[in-house]
Amino acid sequence: MTTRIGVAVMAVLLALYIALVAQRAWLLLTSADPAGIALGVGLIILPVIAAWALWRELAFGIGAERLGRRLEAEGGLPSESVTVRPSGRPIREDGEAVFPTYRDAVAEDPTDWQAWYRLGLAYDAAGDRRRARQAVREAIRRERNARANG
Missing domain, CATH: 1.10.287 (Helix Hairpins)
Known part of the structure:
Protein backbone atom coordinates (compact mmCIF):
# COMPACT_ATOMS: atom_id res chain seq x y z
CA MET A 1 0.00 0.00 0.00
CA GLU A 74 -4.77 -19.34 -9.94
CA GLY A 75 -2.01 -20.80 -7.71
CA GLY A 76 0.61 -20.20 -10.38
CA LEU A 77 3.20 -18.19 -8.49
CA PRO A 78 6.60 -19.84 -8.04
CA SER A 79 6.72 -22.17 -5.06
CA GLU A 80 10.47 -22.00 -4.47
CA SER A 81 11.53 -19.91 -1.54
CA VAL A 82 14.37 -17.50 -2.10
CA THR A 83 16.29 -16.09 0.84
CA VAL A 84 15.98 -12.34 1.14
CA ARG A 85 18.15 -9.70 2.76
CA PRO A 86 16.78 -7.51 5.56
CA SER A 87 16.01 -4.93 2.85
CA GLY A 88 13.68 -7.42 1.16
CA ARG A 89 15.87 -7.94 -1.91
CA PRO A 90 16.51 -11.58 -2.80
CA ILE A 91 19.94 -13.09 -2.45
CA ARG A 92 21.28 -13.29 -5.99
CA GLU A 93 22.67 -16.83 -5.74
CA ASP A 94 19.29 -18.22 -4.65
CA GLY A 95 17.61 -16.43 -7.54
CA GLU A 96 20.15 -17.73 -10.02
CA ALA A 97 19.59 -21.29 -8.74
CA VAL A 98 15.86 -21.27 -9.63
CA PHE A 99 16.26 -19.23 -12.84
CA PRO A 100 16.87 -22.14 -15.32
CA THR A 101 13.50 -23.72 -14.50
CA TYR A 102 11.59 -20.62 -15.57
CA ARG A 103 13.82 -19.91 -18.57
CA ASP A 104 13.15 -23.46 -19.81
CA ALA A 105 9.38 -23.05 -19.26
CA VAL A 106 9.36 -20.01 -21.57
CA ALA A 107 11.46 -21.90 -24.13
CA GLU A 108 8.91 -24.74 -24.09
CA ASP A 109 5.90 -22.46 -24.56
CA PRO A 110 6.82 -18.88 -25.54
CA THR A 111 3.15 -17.94 -25.91
CA ASP A 112 2.32 -18.58 -22.22
CA TRP A 113 2.02 -15.27 -20.38
CA GLN A 114 2.24 -17.06 -17.04
CA ALA A 115 5.63 -18.51 -17.95
CA TRP A 116 6.83 -15.05 -18.98
CA TYR A 117 5.62 -13.53 -15.71
CA ARG A 118 7.36 -16.22 -13.65
CA LEU A 119 10.51 -15.65 -15.74
CA GLY A 120 10.31 -11.97 -14.83
CA LEU A 121 10.15 -12.90 -11.15
CA ALA A 122 13.15 -15.19 -11.62
CA TYR A 123 15.14 -12.46 -13.37
CA ASP A 124 14.29 -10.10 -10.53
CA ALA A 125 15.39 -12.67 -7.94
CA ALA A 126 18.64 -13.12 -9.88
CA GLY A 127 19.24 -9.37 -9.75
CA ASP A 128 18.60 -8.55 -13.42
CA ARG A 129 15.95 -5.83 -13.15
CA ARG A 130 16.13 -4.79 -16.81
CA ARG A 131 15.36 -8.28 -18.10
CA ALA A 132 12.79 -8.77 -15.35
CA ARG A 133 10.86 -5.74 -16.61
CA GLN A 134 11.18 -6.93 -20.21
CA ALA A 135 9.80 -10.35 -19.31
CA VAL A 136 6.90 -8.88 -17.35
CA ARG A 137 6.15 -6.49 -20.23
CA GLU A 138 6.08 -9.51 -22.53
CA ALA A 139 3.73 -11.28 -20.11
CA ILE A 140 1.41 -8.26 -20.11
CA ARG A 141 1.46 -8.11 -23.92
CA ARG A 142 0.78 -11.84 -24.33
CA GLU A 143 -2.01 -11.87 -21.74
CA ARG A 144 -3.64 -8.87 -23.43
CA ASN A 145 -3.42 -10.63 -26.81
CA ALA A 146 -4.86 -13.84 -25.34
CA ARG A 147 -7.76 -11.87 -23.82
CA ALA A 148 -8.42 -10.07 -27.13
CA ASN A 149 -8.36 -13.31 -29.13
CA GLY A 150 -10.77 -14.92 -26.83
Whole structure:
Protein backbone atom coordinates (compact mmCIF):
# COMPACT_ATOMS: atom_id res chain seq x y z
CA MET A 1 0.00 0.00 0.00
CA THR A 2 2.87 2.40 0.73
CA THR A 3 4.13 1.87 -2.82
CA ARG A 4 0.79 2.95 -4.21
CA ILE A 5 0.82 6.04 -2.03
CA GLY A 6 4.34 6.85 -3.18
CA VAL A 7 3.36 6.42 -6.81
CA ALA A 8 0.27 8.59 -6.33
CA VAL A 9 2.32 11.34 -4.65
CA MET A 10 4.92 11.25 -7.44
CA ALA A 11 2.20 11.33 -10.10
CA VAL A 12 0.54 14.34 -8.47
CA LEU A 13 3.88 16.13 -8.14
CA LEU A 14 4.68 15.45 -11.79
CA ALA A 15 1.25 16.72 -12.83
CA LEU A 16 1.86 19.88 -10.80
CA TYR A 17 5.28 20.25 -12.43
CA ILE A 18 3.74 19.83 -15.88
CA ALA A 19 1.10 22.48 -15.12
CA LEU A 20 3.67 24.97 -13.85
CA VAL A 21 6.00 24.36 -16.77
CA ALA A 22 3.10 24.70 -19.21
CA GLN A 23 2.27 28.08 -17.68
CA ARG A 24 5.87 29.24 -18.09
CA ALA A 25 5.97 27.84 -21.60
CA TRP A 26 2.89 29.86 -22.55
CA LEU A 27 4.46 33.04 -21.19
CA LEU A 28 7.62 32.40 -23.18
CA LEU A 29 5.72 31.47 -26.36
CA THR A 30 3.72 34.69 -26.23
CA SER A 31 6.84 36.82 -25.79
CA ALA A 32 8.32 38.55 -28.80
CA ASP A 33 11.79 37.31 -28.03
CA PRO A 34 12.99 34.49 -30.37
CA ALA A 35 15.06 32.94 -27.57
CA GLY A 36 12.01 32.99 -25.30
CA ILE A 37 9.90 31.33 -27.97
CA ALA A 38 12.55 28.64 -28.45
CA LEU A 39 12.64 28.03 -24.69
CA GLY A 40 8.84 27.90 -24.65
CA VAL A 41 8.86 25.19 -27.31
CA GLY A 42 11.39 23.25 -25.26
CA LEU A 43 9.27 23.64 -22.16
CA ILE A 44 6.32 22.14 -24.02
CA ILE A 45 8.28 19.18 -25.38
CA LEU A 46 9.85 18.14 -22.06
CA PRO A 47 6.57 17.85 -20.10
CA VAL A 48 5.03 15.87 -22.95
CA ILE A 49 7.91 13.41 -22.71
CA ALA A 50 7.56 13.33 -18.91
CA ALA A 51 3.82 12.67 -19.13
CA TRP A 52 4.39 9.87 -21.64
CA ALA A 53 7.03 8.27 -19.39
CA LEU A 54 4.75 8.57 -16.36
CA TRP A 55 1.86 6.96 -18.24
CA ARG A 56 4.08 4.14 -19.48
CA GLU A 57 5.36 3.36 -15.98
CA LEU A 58 1.90 3.54 -14.41
CA ALA A 59 0.46 1.26 -17.10
CA PHE A 60 3.32 -1.20 -16.52
CA GLY A 61 2.78 -1.18 -12.76
CA ILE A 62 -0.97 -1.63 -13.04
CA GLY A 63 -0.60 -4.43 -15.59
CA ALA A 64 2.11 -6.22 -13.60
CA GLU A 65 0.10 -6.01 -10.40
CA ARG A 66 -3.05 -7.27 -12.14
CA LEU A 67 -1.22 -10.27 -13.60
CA GLY A 68 0.48 -10.98 -10.28
CA ARG A 69 -2.88 -11.06 -8.47
CA ARG A 70 -4.37 -13.25 -11.20
CA LEU A 71 -1.45 -15.67 -11.13
CA GLU A 72 -1.64 -15.84 -7.34
CA ALA A 73 -5.40 -16.53 -7.46
CA GLU A 74 -4.77 -19.34 -9.94
CA GLY A 75 -2.01 -20.80 -7.71
CA GLY A 76 0.61 -20.20 -10.38
CA LEU A 77 3.20 -18.19 -8.49
CA PRO A 78 6.60 -19.84 -8.04
CA SER A 79 6.72 -22.17 -5.06
CA GLU A 80 10.47 -22.00 -4.47
CA SER A 81 11.53 -19.91 -1.54
CA VAL A 82 14.37 -17.50 -2.10
CA THR A 83 16.29 -16.09 0.84
CA VAL A 84 15.98 -12.34 1.14
CA ARG A 85 18.15 -9.70 2.76
CA PRO A 86 16.78 -7.51 5.56
CA SER A 87 16.01 -4.93 2.85
CA GLY A 88 13.68 -7.42 1.16
CA ARG A 89 15.87 -7.94 -1.91
CA PRO A 90 16.51 -11.58 -2.80
CA ILE A 91 19.94 -13.09 -2.45
CA ARG A 92 21.28 -13.29 -5.99
CA GLU A 93 22.67 -16.83 -5.74
CA ASP A 94 19.29 -18.22 -4.65
CA GLY A 95 17.61 -16.43 -7.54
CA GLU A 96 20.15 -17.73 -10.02
CA ALA A 97 19.59 -21.29 -8.74
CA VAL A 98 15.86 -21.27 -9.63
CA PHE A 99 16.26 -19.23 -12.84
CA PRO A 100 16.87 -22.14 -15.32
CA THR A 101 13.50 -23.72 -14.50
CA TYR A 102 11.59 -20.62 -15.57
CA ARG A 103 13.82 -19.91 -18.57
CA ASP A 104 13.15 -23.46 -19.81
CA ALA A 105 9.38 -23.05 -19.26
CA VAL A 106 9.36 -20.01 -21.57
CA ALA A 107 11.46 -21.90 -24.13
CA GLU A 108 8.91 -24.74 -24.09
CA ASP A 109 5.90 -22.46 -24.56
CA PRO A 110 6.82 -18.88 -25.54
CA THR A 111 3.15 -17.94 -25.91
CA ASP A 112 2.32 -18.58 -22.22
CA TRP A 113 2.02 -15.27 -20.38
CA GLN A 114 2.24 -17.06 -17.04
CA ALA A 115 5.63 -18.51 -17.95
CA TRP A 116 6.83 -15.05 -18.98
CA TYR A 117 5.62 -13.53 -15.71
CA ARG A 118 7.36 -16.22 -13.65
CA LEU A 119 10.51 -15.65 -15.74
CA GLY A 120 10.31 -11.97 -14.83
CA LEU A 121 10.15 -12.90 -11.15
CA ALA A 122 13.15 -15.19 -11.62
CA TYR A 123 15.14 -12.46 -13.37
CA ASP A 124 14.29 -10.10 -10.53
CA ALA A 125 15.39 -12.67 -7.94
CA ALA A 126 18.64 -13.12 -9.88
CA GLY A 127 19.24 -9.37 -9.75
CA ASP A 128 18.60 -8.55 -13.42
CA ARG A 129 15.95 -5.83 -13.15
CA ARG A 130 16.13 -4.79 -16.81
CA ARG A 131 15.36 -8.28 -18.10
CA ALA A 132 12.79 -8.77 -15.35
CA ARG A 133 10.86 -5.74 -16.61
CA GLN A 134 11.18 -6.93 -20.21
CA ALA A 135 9.80 -10.35 -19.31
CA VAL A 136 6.90 -8.88 -17.35
CA ARG A 137 6.15 -6.49 -20.23
CA GLU A 138 6.08 -9.51 -22.53
CA ALA A 139 3.73 -11.28 -20.11
CA ILE A 140 1.41 -8.26 -20.11
CA ARG A 141 1.46 -8.11 -23.92
CA ARG A 142 0.78 -11.84 -24.33
CA GLU A 143 -2.01 -11.87 -21.74
CA ARG A 144 -3.64 -8.87 -23.43
CA ASN A 145 -3.42 -10.63 -26.81
CA ALA A 146 -4.86 -13.84 -25.34
CA ARG A 147 -7.76 -11.87 -23.82
CA ALA A 148 -8.42 -10.07 -27.13
CA ASN A 149 -8.36 -13.31 -29.13
CA GLY A 150 -10.77 -14.92 -26.83
